[in-house]
Amino acid sequence: MTTRRATISDVARAAGVAPSTASVVFSGKTPVSQATRSKVLAAAEELGYTGPDPRAASLRRGRSGIVAVVFEGPLGSAFLDPVQRLMMDGLTEAVAPLGAGLLLLHDPVEAGEASSEAPTLTTAPIDAAVLIGCSPVLRSSLEAVQARGIPVVVIEGDAGEGVPRIALDNREAQRRAAEHLQGLGHERVVIVTLALDKRRESRWLRGSDDITVDVTRDRLAGARDVYPDAPAFAASSSTIDGGTAAGRAVLADPATRPTAVIAQSDLLAAGIIRAAEELGLRVPEDLSVTGFDGIPVDGLAPYELTTLVQAATAKGRAAGAVIAAMLDEREPTSLMFTCEFRLGNTTAAVTT
Amino acid sequence: MTTRRATISDVARAAGVAPSTASVVFSGKTPVSQATRSKVLAAAEELGYTGPDPRAASLRRGRSGIVAVVFEGPLGSAFLDPVQRLMMDGLTEAVAPLGAGLLLLHDPVEAGEASSEAPTLTTAPIDAAVLIGCSPVLRSSLEAVQARGIPVVVIEGDAGEGVPRIALDNREAQRRAAEHLQGLGHERVVIVTLALDKRRESRWLRGSDDITVDVTRDRLAGARDVYPDAPAFAASSSTIDGGTAAGRAVLADPATRPTAVIAQSDLLAAGIIRAAEELGLRVPEDLSVTGFDGIPVDGLAPYELTTLVQAATAKGRAAGAVIAAMLDEREPTSLMFTCEFRLGNTTAAVTT
DNA sequence: TTGTAGGCGTTATCAC
DNA sequence: GTGATAACGCCTACAA
Numbered sequence: 001m002t003t004r005r006a007t008i009s010d011v012a013r014a015a016g017v018a019p020s021t022a023s024v025v026f027s028g029k030t031p032v033s034q035a036t037r038s039k040v041l042a043a044a045e046e047l048g049y050t051g052p053d054p055r056a057a058s059l060r061r062g063r064s065g066i067v068a069v070v071f072e073g074p075l076g077s078a079f080l081d082p083v084q085r086l087m088m089d090g091l092t093e094a095v096a097p098l099g100a101g102l103l104l105l106h107d108p109v110e111a112g113e114a115s116s117e118a119p120t121l122t123t124a125p126i127d128a129a130v131l132i133g134c135s136p137v138l139r140s141s142l143e144a145v146q147a148r149g150i151p152v153v154v155i156e157g158d159a160g161e162g163v164p165r166i167a168l169d170n171r172e173a174q175r176r177a178a179e180h181l182q183g184l185g186h187e188r189v190v191i192v193t194l195a196l197d198k199r200r201e202s203r204w205l206r207g208s209d210d211i212t213v214d215v216t217r218d219r220l221a222g223a224r225d226v227y228p229d230a231p232a233f234a235a236s237s238s239t240i241d242g243g244t245a246a247g248r249a250v251l252a253d254p255a256t257r258p259t260a261v262i263a264q265s266d267l268l269a270a271g272i273i274r275a276a277e278e279l280g281l282r283v284p285e286d287l288s289v290t291g292f293d294g295i296p297v298d299g300l301a302p303y304e305l306t307t308l309v310q311a312a313t314a315k316g317r318a319a320g321a322v323i324a325a326m327l328d329e330r331e332p333t334s335l336m337f338t339c340e341f342r343l344g345n346t347t348a349a350v351t352t
Numbered sequence: 353m354t355t356r357r358a359t360i361s362d363v364a365r366a367a368g369v370a371p372s373t374a375s376v377v378f379s380g381k382t383p384v385s386q387a388t389r390s391k392v393l394a395a396a397e398e399l400g401y402t403g404p405d406p407r408a409a410s411l412r413r414g415r416s417g418i419v420a421v422v423f424e425g426p427l428g429s430a431f432l433d434p435v436q437r438l439m440m441d442g443l444t445e446a447v448a449p450l451g452a453g454l455l456l457l458h459d460p461v462e463a464g465e466a467s468s469e470a471p472t473l474t475t476a477p478i479d480a481a482v483l484i485g486c487s488p489v490l491r492s493s494l495e496a497v498q499a500r501g502i503p504v505v506v507i508e509g510d511a512g513e514g515v516p517r518i519a520l521d522n523r524e525a526q527r528r529a530a531e532h533l534q535g536l537g538h539e540r541v542v543i544v545t546l547a548l549d550k551r552r553e554s555r556w557l558r559g560s561d562d563i564t565v566d567v568t569r570d571r572l573a574g575a576r577d578v579y580p581d582a583p584a585f586a587a588s589s590s591t592i593d594g595g596t597a598a599g600r601a602v603l604a605d606p607a608t609r610p611t612a613v614i615a616q617s618d619l620l621a622a623g624i625i626r627a628a629e630e631l632g633l634r635v636p637e638d639l640s641v642t643g644f645d646g647i648p649v650d651g652l653a654p655y656e657l658t659t660l661v662q663a664a665t666a667k668g669r670a671a672g673a674v675i676a677a678m679l680d681e682r683e684p685t686s687l688m689f690t691c692e693f694r695l696g697n698t699t700a701a702v703t704t
Numbered sequence: 705t706t707g708t709a710g711g712c713g714t715t716a717t718c719a720c
Numbered sequence: 721g722t723g724a725t726a727a728c729g730c731c732t733a734c735a736a
Contacts, residue, residue, distance in 0.1 A: 007503065018707040025733055033705065050496040054477035059411045059712055066418070066455065067606065075454075076441035078432035088429035092456070099469035101476055102427075102444035104444070104457045119417045124453055125406035125477065134736055144402040149357065156684045236733035240651035267650075274651060298619075299592035299626060299651055360711055368725040375715055387723060407714035411728050 005046040024184035027054055064125040067091075067323060068098045071132050072107050073198060081238055082267075082295040084132070086312035087155065087319075091130060094320020095329055098327065100127060107138055121145050126295040128256075128323045133213065135155040151326030153319045156215050161165050163331040166318050170215055173308040173339035174222030177262060177290040180341065182226055182307070185350040186260040186288060191223045192246045192272060194264045202236040218262045219292065227262075235268055243271020244278075250281055251287070259287065259350045266291035266307055270300045271348065284348035294342055304344035358399040364633075367395035378404055400430055416477040419675065421451045423484050424459050425550060433590055434619075434647040436484070439507065439671075440662035443482060446672020450679065454477060473497050480675045482672035485509040485565065487674055489586075503678030506566050507670045514643040516684040518670050522567055525660040525691035526574030529642040530630055531608060532658070532693065534578050538612040538640060543575045543584040544598045544624060546616045554588040554597055571644065579614075587620050592649075595623020603639070611640065612704045618643035622652045623636045625698065646694055656696035663689050 003036060003074050012022035017036055024030045025040040032040075044050075044168060058064040069091065071078040076082050092102060121129055122144045129145060131138065134157035142159060145152060154157065155166045181189060190282040192215045193205065233250050236240040243263065250272070251257055264271035269291030281287045283303065294309025315337060322332045364374035369388055376382045379394040384392075386561040396402075408471065413690040421443065423430040430436055444454060455476060473481055474496045481497060485488065486509035494511060497504060504511065507518045533541060546568045547558065572584060585592040585602050602624070603609055615621035623641030625635050633639045635655065646661025667689060674684045 008731095009729080019729095022709080024706090027731080029732090031705070036576055036706080036709055050499045052731090053500075053729055054475055055407075055411045055414070055416055056712095057731080058477050058729085059405075059407045059714090060730045061733085062407070062712075064407055064477055064479075065475065074441060075444050079437050079440075085428040085431050088425060088431075092427050096470040099471055099475075101420075101471040104454045104456065111723070118448040119451060119453040122403055123406055123417065124449075125410050125416055125418075147402045148405075186487070221439060241648075244651070270651065296593075299622065301593070301594070301596070325574055336536040343483070360715090361713080371713090372715070372717095372724075373722055376722085381715090381723065388721080404715085405713055408728090411712085411717075411730090412714045412716085414728075435713095456718075 006049040008049070008052060009330050010047055010257065011040060012046045014047060015039045022302070024231075034164060041162065048259060058125060063127050065100045066103050066124070066126045067098075068096065068103045068105045068121060068126040068129040069132065070107065070121065070129060070138065071106045071134055072138075073284045075104050075106060078132070078268075081307050083293050084096075085310045086098070086295070087132075087316040089311035090316025090318075091320050092316070093263050094343050095323065098137050098320075098324055104236045106292065107135055111183075116334070123299070126150060128152070130159060130319050131159060133165075133215075134159040135212070143231075146193075151323050151332070153322045154324075155315055155319055156226060158214060164322050165334040166315050166337070167335070168215075168310055168337050169339060170218035171222035171225070173310075173341075174219040174262070174264075174292065176226045176341050177292070177306070177308055178223045178226035180343075181260045181262070181288060181290065181347065184260075187350070188256075188258040189227045189230045189260045189262060190250050190258040190263055191220060191227075191233050192243065192250060192263045193220055193234045194268070195237050195242075198270060200236045201234070202242070202249070203234055205232040205234055206207045216264065221264045228306050230262070238265045240267050240269050240271040240274065243268035244275045245271070247272035247275025248278070251275060251281065261289050264290060264292050265291045266297050266305055269307070269346070270297045270303075273300075273303060284346050285351065288347040288350075290347060294340070303346055306344040306347040307342055308338045308339040354605070357574065358401040358402060360401070362397055363392060363396045363401045367400060369610070374532060375404070391489050391613070396552045406497055411699045415451075415479050417450075417452045418455050418476070418478045419447050419450075420455045420473060420476060420478040420481040421484065422457045422459065422473065422481060422490065424487055424490075427456055427458060428588075430484070434646050435662070438647070439484075439668040442471035442665035442668025442670075443672050444668070446669040446691045447675065450479075450510040450672075450676055459487055468548050470566045478502065480548050480679060481503070482507060482671050482675065483511060484615035485567075486511040487531045487564075502674050503684070505674045505678075505684070507667055507671055509703050510566060513518060513684045516669050516674050519531075519686070519688050520567075520662055520667075521688060521690050522570035523577070524616070524661075525533040525693075526616075526644065527577045529644070529658070529660055530575045530578035532695075533614065533640060533642065533699065536612075536699060539702070540608075540610040541575075541579045541582045541612045541614060542596065542602050542610040543572060543579075543582050544602060544613055544615045545572055545584050546590050547588060547594075548586045552588045553586070553587055554594070554601070557586055568616065575614045582614070590617045592619050592623040592626065595620035596627045599624035599627025600630070603633065604628055612699070613639065615639050615641060616644050618647050618649050621650045621659070622655075625652075625655060636665040636698050637703065640702075642699060646692070647663065655698055657701040658696040659694055660691040661694050662691045
């Protein structure tokens with residue numbers, strides 16, 4: 001039974017029609033008489049032919065129906081972040097009408113590591129690529145992709161001149177949160193940032209630190225626009241547990257304890273609140289906490305974070321739309337989303 | 353500039369070699385003299401050729417380097433579940449050596465819904481498919497895939513005879529948890545199950561309910577092996593919040609309140625614990641709670657769930673291995689993983 | 705409405 | 721180490 005699988009020509013022959021006719025029956029691009037159609041279908045059934053081979057079709061059409069999504073770091077942890085999940089939902093939704101599905105890819109590993117056989121932006125049969133953030137390594141492999149005329153979009157990152165971006169007003173938004181705290185009279189404020197890099201070290205930021213992640217840098221800048229001297233502590237990861245650890249560190253010393261914490265994500269904020277509770281601090285009476293993202297935090301009730309709501313799903317959809325435009329040879333446009341300030345019950349006026 | 357993109361033949365011509373030679377330079381499958389190699393590379397550089405077109409290569413090779421992962425329901429919510437995330441990590445890891453990446457697909461929508469252009473198992477250029485669970489709808493589209501000789505594996509589901517399965521000893525494992533509670537003297541026990549179906553209705557199970565999800569059914573059976581009459585409440589989703597809601601319902605009435613709750617997932621267990629706390633119940637003194645999965649629950653500390661630890665990552669890896677075997681024309685074997693009982697601090701002897 | 709022809713870009717095979 | 725040849729399986733003009 002190592003016999004060759006049936007092709008559309010086999011089917012056509014069996015049905016007594018031309019291959020092109022059989023093709024048309026399957027693609028439906030051209031009207032076909034009912035008689036021919038059923039002849040062909042019958043022959044296909046007979047031969048166990050289940051439709052055109054997608055590989056061949058994709059060569060012929062020049063489209064594979066696959067859009068790559070490139071993450072930094074391990075895939076599993078990419079989905080730890082609720083914002084990413086929503087973004088993926090939006091993206092899925094937006095590429096579906098293009099007849100496309102999402103191929104998960106990650107950052108090309110640095111030279112040293114086992115450069116396995118894993119597929120990459122350049123070896124996978126993709127129609128377009130969406131980058132989630134853009135590390136320097138990634139940036140280099142981009143050229144080849146663009147040289148091929150494959151549309152690329154970057155979400156929350158900077159991939160250089162030719163690449164349209166979907167971004168957030170991170171700095172302005174974070175500044176608004178800071179202003180809100182300022183308005184409440186807070187003066188001793190600490191910022192808890194997203195993870196600095198892949199090493200995911202949890203520690204106080206130093207002046208000398210060069211922050212490479214755009215989101216982190218921009219949100220930090222926004223907070224510092226209002227509180228130029230606020231110390232910042234980098235969490236190990238944007239999770240509740242990461243926030244709790246950061247919270248413990250930040251709130252440890254009663255002498256230097258801040259009256260408000262600006263967290264760069266809702267999950268971090270949730271963790272910080274938990275750390276505060278551990279220490280017997282009441283939120284918001286003893287400590288105000290702001291988040292960022294505006295996602296539902298599983299298990300945070302009864303708190304409702306004061307936070308910046310970002311349109312995560314819309315970001316994904318927008319990326320899809322940009323790709324659709326580029327695939328269509330229309331001019332892509334970068335897009336900047338604006339966060340909405342949402343007042344919750346985790347911030348209050350500073351008590352004297 | 354609508355000029356055709358350079359092909360490998362163009363490069364070969366420019367370099368003054370045969371196309372096959374140029375091909376070999378890029379694939380590295382055959383030794384090539386240093387001189388030829390650099391001639392070819394130079395020509396490629398010159399023409400802006402960045403390597404073979406993956407679409408053409410995949411037609412020629414008969415491999416696309418793409419493995420489909422089919423989820424039930426929206427993608428974003430698939431990743432809500434930490435177990436799925438770990439599984440995906442394992443899968444990613446296991447298919448990388450195959451030179452493959454993962455294409456996200458979801459259940460074919462039922463006839464009614466907008467049957468968009470979205471790619472499907474049959475239209476995407478895939479080398480293999482991994483099903484996460486197996487709904488009846490899905491089962492039907494499987495035939496076509498298998499007819500093409502595309503390897504298929506199902507994780508936690510039953511896709512019929514020819515499809516190898518990666519599964520868990522759900523029933524036995526859950527039974528062990530129940531026996532543990534029984535050993536502690538618990539008699540009034542309630543089971544909180546995973547969501548029943550897509551409607552995600554939160555409610556008490558009725559005898560007439562026909563549970564279609566294998567995992568849910570098997571775990572329930574395991575619990576009922578020990579507590580045949582234990583009432584069961586279906587949560588709306590396997591989340592902390594879903595567990596909290598279920599917990600409130602289940603613990604509401606002091607008269608009928610159970611002394612132990614068997615939750616079908618760790619997240620549910622975490623939520624139930626939270627609900628118990630709300631009601632002023634102490635865990636484990638007033639209420640014992642068992643989970644299932646053995647995943648780290650973000651923000652659950654200081655509790656450590658008594659739970660069944662499943663090797664989520666290993667499941668993914670196993671699925672990858674099975675696929676590798678099938679792609680290699682070796683005989684695939686179904687695999688059953690065994691959960692390990694882990695004693696935490698959320699169960700205790702019933703107090704009289 | 706159906707058939708003919710040609711090529712999409714690559715690579716496996718085999719001879720040289 | 722290099723080159724010629726022949727598919728891989730399909731689809732789209734275009735002609736009939």
